[in-house]
Amino acid sequence: MNERSKHDSFNLSGSVFLITSDGRTLNLPIPSESPCDPLNWSSKKRALALLSIGLYSYVGLVVTQGASLTAKGLAQEFPYEQTKPFTIESLITAPTLFMGIGAFLWVPLSCALGRRPVFVIAAVLMLLASLAAGVSKSYYQLLACVSVLGLTEGFSLSCALLMIIDLTFIHQRPSAIAMVWSVVGSFNLASLSSVPFITDHGMEWRRFFLYWSIPAGINCLTAFIFFPETYFKRPIVAFDGLTILQSATEKLTIYEDDALQDSDVSVYNKDLPSVPDRTPLRAFFAHFCLCRSTFASWKSMLLCYPQIAFCFFNPLIFWVVLNTAANFAGMMFIGATYAMVLGSPPYSLPSKLIINVNNTASVGSLIAWPLSGPLVCYILKRLSRRNKGVREAEHYLIGYILPVLAGALSTLIYGFAVHYKWHFAAFCLSYGLNAFSFSSISIANTLWVTEAFPRWAAPALVVVGGGSYIASFVMSIALVPWIAKQGYLLVGAELTVLQVVLGMVAVPAAFWGKGVRQRIHARWAERREGALRPL
Template sequence: MAATTLSKHSSSSLSGSVFLITSDGRILNLPIPSRSSRDPLNWCAWKRSCAFLALMVFGIVGLVIIQAPSLMVTELSEEFTTEDMKPFRIDVLVSAPTLLLGIGAFIWIPLSLAVGRRPVFLLCSGILTGATLWAGITKSFYQLLVAVCLQGLASGIATSTMLLMIIDITFIHQRPHGISAFWSLVGSMSLVCLSLVPEVVRLGSTWHTFYLVWTIPSLAAFLLAFFFYPETYFYRPAVAFDGRVLMQSATEKVEIYQDWEEVPGGKALPQLPEKSKLVASVKELRLWGTIEGGWKSMLACYPQILMCVLNPLIFWVSILNAVAFGGMLSIGITYPTLLAAPPYSLPVGAIALVNMGAVVGALLAWPASGIMIARITRRLSMRNGGVRHAEYYLPAFVLPILSAAASVILYGLAGERKWHWIWVYVSYMLNTFGFVGLATANTLWITEAFPRWAAAAVAIVGGGSYVISFGISFAILPWIKSQGFARANIEIGVLTLVVGLVLIPVAFWGKSLRQYIHGRWAINEGGALRPQQTN
């Protein structure tokens, strides 16, 4: 008997659409967990929480370290002369990590498909720790530059591969909460730590102190990764359920078979139980495991990345993210000089507290991007007979786009017209709210709309947008110089709104375009949300 795909009451035929809510309002735990102990969806709440903690700590430490040079420019300029830095300038220590942050996405995501998430996580944690220690002890500008570049490269996992790692350990309905919590907590806590950077430097009387002190959190992040994050890249086998066999595809569809003989690849071999929990726990600490697909999946990811560049529904998100990050750079690069100059003339400590306003924005983005969008998608799914389409995540873009645009417009007007300094703090708060919310919306949309291309799509948005923003960073100051402070920022805000308006045609015609793209090009499942075991 041929396999039959569950209809509206089990799954939609369109990739990116899933039957998620039953007629009585019960949310299904999809994908269905297997019986394997390696399946992260089988983990208890405590084990999953520890894994999430390991991800979050690394994200916080990495973002603090790569942003710290922007708060230590004065101290760095005092130590290195123009001759020491030729052919570079001191600001390369601020901009170079951003470029490497983007490049890291194109390395770590494909590599995680070949060797697994855990080895890549440990590798990045080790690089970050070693590079931070190196930065603390070196007295050479060129060695410091290499060290901060390695920090940026390692931290690239936080804005790319870690999003897939969060998806690995969550059910479909938990993703908005998990992704928004990660972005919100990592963003807010890293900003709190950044506000303390000037004090750490002042106490040690040198920028070396910061890197030596932060070698300790970097090492702690490595230890958390080693002990609390087992491998989560799991090929989902067919499972027996209610007298039938259910096979879940990489797009999270479910097909029903009457017996194992009909299942492609046959019945998976049973996993032998370990002799004890201790033995199982020790095996989870292996540095290297066996990943089905391996290097073939890695090589297949790069053509998918190219296809994602040509995919308008993904390329749009990448451009939107880059423009929004450009607005954040405009504020981040100029606010220290603005607040230090008359009529504000604020001390360094007070200027650093701008980050505390941004903390508020990041924390507010959690309920706005996680809880709210989860409720919206639930309501829309209920109205659609329990089927959730990827387009139901599009409302998550509205508030972040408006907030990101309003923040730079407000900042430009406040800076040029010398409004009260509180408006600078408010604009940074709105900007952070918009950026965190946008990061959550981006991740949900690209991974749910194109589940087979999830890895490649995250690489484009998480990597490509940061590479583009690196180029934008060099244009910010010349732009302001030629257009004026207010006009340049207003133009960035308007550009954010214009790119954001693409949301309207995507909402109307995105589903049809997705169906066309999936039917024509989506073949390889190596980088999918839930890779399927076929043999």
């Protein structure tokens, strides 16, 4: 096989030749001529699809976390005799567990049905669960509803990220993912500030779910109308006497026409027939029907689960799970306790003032957009230029520096603030830093696992999203006795050390990660079931 010469590093999955010698950034992967190819859509169509994803994530986060701000009313209506063997706190922690479980459901299901059907199913479930929670009469009915809401939010943490990748070129992904994570997180935190006023400080908690069923209904409509199927496998492309093959991992292989006949390209892709002309009526039904993607298969779904198990044992992915769990533990350490601390002596602050801590976190999350999006894009471009136009997956590790430092500093400040009764502003600062850290580290996680292991992007996101939230649920159970035993100061210091130590794993990964990737890819070179485009 006479394959055209290219940069040596380009042969390694996770390394992409992205910048030409004259400084131009390549639009990779190369769009096909098919109207079904999301990269071939107009900017308006892609923007509306991204907007529907962002709206879903926003509504899902609010309805999932809102119960935590109505605990006073829930405790009054459901005494322990009606909740045994559970507690009111179970209504707050159960969604976290089911968010993790949801990742293990939605991503493999999208490989079997396609992105659009699964998106609409999740949106409808969210609407039904919100309405059911608003009219629930017993504790167990409400617990079941918030668990389903957590399950639907698991879609945002996994499958929605794959959909953003479907809609963007490689060089656009850091900005797009940063925008969704930070803007959605910021709007979510700002919206939660209104929950005490909507529910009369938790006394009318049903009102919250009924009100938010309206945005959930709007979300169903946007998912159905504005989000076409994005699950697309690009065919072989002919260009300027060359044949360009794009594999399931979005790698390009360029062949001379005579060399193509001697190569076995069927291993990577299949020829597709020419797209027939469609009448306006057929185009209308093709857009609005809820059909299974022609590129999806049940085999891909079944084969995705062994890849998930493999990713758990991949050290470069398992490290991300631990790092995210530690960061999320810091968020729970602050977010679950600051209202109680500030509402008690010596502060005894009213709720209308305490809620400003949440507003500060909203600002922190929003700041993550420019610092983890455009800034990281600029640094990545500079690193690619210095590397002869090749972007290595290890370049994305630069995105971990700020979130690790901010997350460690936030728990340390909070521990000192509670122990030494610091000013109210210290609480705002710590939670603002923590929100920035969580949004930024979520962005870095998504970019790292999908670009370092595009062959297993889908199962890697399942492991990172699902595994870290399940681990966070376990930590949430241990958090209260942990604080009671050691105190805020020591717990804050321990979480700081934990985040710094786990974050420092990025240093050896930056130097030796490429070699580890080579060994992993060499061992599993032909396993593509969990790729961005599973074959």
